[in-house]
Amino acid sequence: MxxxxxxxxxxxxxxxxxxxxxxxxxxxxxxxxxxxxxxxxxxxxxxxxxxxxxxxxxxxxxxxxxxxxxxxxxxxxxxxxxxxxxxxxxxxxxxxxxxxxxxxxxxxxxxxxxxxxxxxxxxxxxxxxxxxxxxxxxxxxxxxxxxxxxxxxxxxxxxxxxxxxxxxxxxxxxxxxxxxxxxxxxxxxxxxxxxxxxxxxxxxxxxxxxxxxxxxxxxxxxxxxxxxxxxxxxxxxxxxxxxxxxxxxxxxxxxxxxxxxxxxxxxDGEGATKFVTVQVNNAASTQEALRVAFEIGESPLVKTALYASDPNWGRLVMAIGNAGMENLDTGKISVFLDDVQIVDAGGRAEAYTEEAGQKIFQQPAFTITVDLQRGECSEHIWTCDFSHEYVTINAEYRT
The missing domain is CATH 3.60.70.12 (L-amino peptidase D-ALA esterase/amidase)
Structure with a gap:
């Protein structure tokens, strides 16, 4: 009780x-x-x-x-x-x-x-x-x-x-x-x-x-x-x-x-099955770090991949690129799923395996960490996945 x-x-x-x-x-x-x-x-x-x-x-x-x-x-x-x-x-x-x-x-x-x-x-x-x-x-x-x-x-x-x-x-x-x-x-x-x-x-x-x-x-x-x-x-x-x-x-x-x-x-997000922290490190400013974090955390493509337990890292780099950073050197970017490195120097990390990524994505809670190597500012947000139930709840909200 x-x-x-x-x-x-x-x-x-x-x-x-x-x-x-x-x-x-x-x-x-x-x-x-x-x-x-x-x-x-x-x-x-x-x-x-x-x-x-x-x-x-x-x-x-x-x-x-x-x-x-x-x-x-x-x-x-x-x-x-x-x-x-x-x-x-x-x-x-x-x-x-x-x-x-x-x-x-x-x-x-x-x-x-x-x-x-x-x-x-x-x-x-x-x-x-x-x-x-x-x-x-x-x-x-x-x-x-x-x-x-x-x-x-x-x-x-x-x-x-x-x-x-x-x-x-x-x-x-x-x-x-x-x-x-x-x-x-x-x-x-x-x-x-x-x-x-x-x-x-x-x-x-x-x-x-x-x-x-x-x-x-x-x-x-x-x-x-x-x-x-x-x-x-x-x-x-x-x-x-x-x-x-x-x-x-x-x-x-x-x-x-x-x-x-x-x-x-x-x-308790409508239909949510995953709780995800998005951590952005070494950004040029606090605003930039938050902009990148929210691009990831609010991307429907990323959120549906979270629901499917599909570590589709192409969607992550897509979201980073959408954040509107000037003079972004993608060759410096690293991405981690908890302690598993998925992106290194702007491309797939050599040691990364799909099995390792999927194991993280199948967890009910984990962290996506992005290292931009553009400055000294770090920020984080919390987000969740998009599920079939989210669509159902909102489609039937008034009925």
């Missing part, structure tokens, strides 16, 4: 059924945040971002956030002015029930794009959600936000700073429409440490940069992505100096939670 996630004093959650779709499950999540907490977030870079994203961006700029409302089953995206009114009406419903201002509520939605939000169902579910708020609601919360996910995504850590125990808990959803600059994902991470707002704003961007912006399932960026970081301050342990050991320790743990959640999304 899985161990329950630790509580974060100052944060209460509840998951209730609003029947947003024709299903029998919890699909509405309410997160209440204590007065005085710091809340920060990053949002999708998709220009066609959803109504709740626009509303949440506006509300979070005003600060003093007291609640988050998340629904599954409907994205409230591409819904025009009505979508904005619907998102604001849901915020007003939470505000009235909790005795806070509507601007202190952040709305989030995930599900089908282009359909109007069933506002009445959500408003009817809010009173029960308020009544059901509890500190140990993280596990139920992780299930309520799922759409095509096959399993909930959770992570937690604890650490001791100056004799005080600090906890970090996170949940996420996402399995498809996953690409950097967030994904079709929602993530909520909370700690009971006290972190000033400007520091938290920087911290969430750094943690997302090291985690959710390093994953790809299919190369599509969603309209609804968001990652929220909450610092309730209830531990009484202030972390307000970025040069301190305490900050470095807390940052490392918060980043670990983000990375674990991000990797869980890739491992």
């Amino acid at each position: 899985a161990q329950s996630l630790p509580q974060i004093p100052g944060v209460r959650l509840s998951a209730v059924p609003a029947q947003i779709k024709n299903w029998q499950r919890n699909d509405l999540l309410l997160i209440e945040i204590a007065e005085g907490a710091s809340v920060s977030a990053t949002f999708t870079q998709n220009a066609f971002c959803a109504a709740p994203v626009l509303v949440a961006k506006e509300h979070i700029r005003q600060g003093n956030i007291r609640a988050l409302l998340i629904n599954a089953g409907n994205a409230n995206a591409a819904t025009g002015e009505r979508g904005l009114r619907d998102a604001n009406q849901c915020c007003a419903g939470v505000a009235a029930a909790l005795g806070v201002a509507a601007e202190q509520v952040l709305p989030f939605s995930t599900g089908v794009i282009g359909e109007h939000l069933p506002v009445e169902k959500i408003l009817n579910g809010i009173p029960k959600a308020v009544e059901s708020l509890q500190a140990d609601g993280w596990d139920a919360a992780s299930k309520a936000i799922m759409t095509t996910d096959t399993r909930p995504k959770t992570a937690s850590r604890t650490l001791a700073i100056d004799g005080e125990t600090i906890s970090v808990v996170g949940i996420a959803k996402g399995a498809g429409m996953i690409q950097p600059n967030m994904a079709t994902m929602l993530a909520y991470v909370a700690t009971d440490a006290a972190i000033p707002q400007p520091m938290l704003d920087a911290l969430v961007k750094e943690a997302v940069g090291a985690s959710f912006n390093r994953i790809s399932v299919d190369g599509d960026t969603s309209t609804n992505d968001a990652c929220v970081l909450i610092a309730s301050g209830a531990s009484g342990q202030p972390i307000d100096d970025t040069s301190s050991d305490a900050y470095a320790e807390l940052k490392a743990v918060i980043t670990e939670v983000h990375i674990e959640l991000a990797q869980a999304i890739v491992k």
